[in-house]
Amino acid sequence: MAKGANIIVIACHSAASCATDTLRSSLEIPVFEVVTPSVERACKLSKKGKIGIMGTRATVSSNVYPRLIPETRPGTKVFQQPCPLLVPLVEEGWLKARETRMIVKKYLRPLKDKQIDTLVLGCTHYPLLEPVIREKAGKRIRIVDPSREVAEKVAKYVYEKYGPPPEKIKEESRFYLSDLTEHTKDIVERFLGQKVELQKA
Numbered sequence: 001m002a003k004g005a006n007i008i009v010i011a012c013h014s015a016a017s018c019a020t021d022t023l024r025s026s027l028e029i030p031v032f033e034v035v036t037p038s039v040e041r042a043c044k045l046s047k048k049g050k051i052g053i054m055g056t057r058a059t060v061s062s063n064v065y066p067r068l069i070p071e072t073r074p075g076t077k078v079f080q081q082p083c084p085l086l087v088p089l090v091e092e093g094w095l096k097a098r099e100t101r102m103i104v105k106k107y108l109r110p111l112k113d114k115q116i117d118t119l120v121l122g123c124t125h126y127p128l129l130e131p132v133i134r135e136k137a138g139k140r141i142r143i144v145d146p147s148r149e150v151a152e153k154v155a156k157y158v159y160e161k162y163g164p165p166p167e168k169i170k171e172e173s174r175f176y177l178s179d180l181t182e183h184t185k186d187i188v189e190r191f192l193g194q195k196v197e198l199q200k201a
Contacts, residue, residue: 051117101135
């Protein structure tokens with residue numbers, strides 16, 4: 001906020017599952033997070049009412065998805081699978097490695113055994129593994145990418161409040177992060193498909 005931000009995005013499922021209410025009650029600007037848009041999308045996509053969650057241990061143990069999904073769509077069953085090895089694999093850039101494919105398959109097995117028809121990628125890192133996850137999940141399982149869902153929510157809000165973005169938006173954009181590691185720049189550029197200048201707030 002000291003840098004002039006008028007929107008905050010909690011881009012981490014673990015943080016969103018634990019800190020959203022606190023931030024919204026203490027800040028005067030809109031706070032967007034990745035969980036609610038994912039819940040809404042998953043509930044719309046699921047035909048059989050069986051939704052799977054791949055997440056970090058923190059997200060899974062928070063039970064935020066098993067709590068919110070039935071509230072949004074009563075009767076829906078939610079099955080969770082902690083996937084602690086996936087974040088390190090993404091940060092090492094092992095997006096298509098044989099080991100990664102084997103681990104993804106192993107994590108997906110319990111969810112597929114429950115005959116889920118929709119899968120939420122419950123960690124900001126996981127969309128980078130979406131091609132492998134989609135391959136191992138099979139064509140019958142629809143995948144929800146929370147990063148895409150929250151981006152659409154933010155874009156809609158910005159457009160309605162401020163109008164279309166200026167033509168030079170790319171040149172004028174500044175990216176401030178609450179934390180900045182040696183891997184962050186590579187990960188962000190993989191998401192955005194372009195080189196950007198990142199600064200720690």
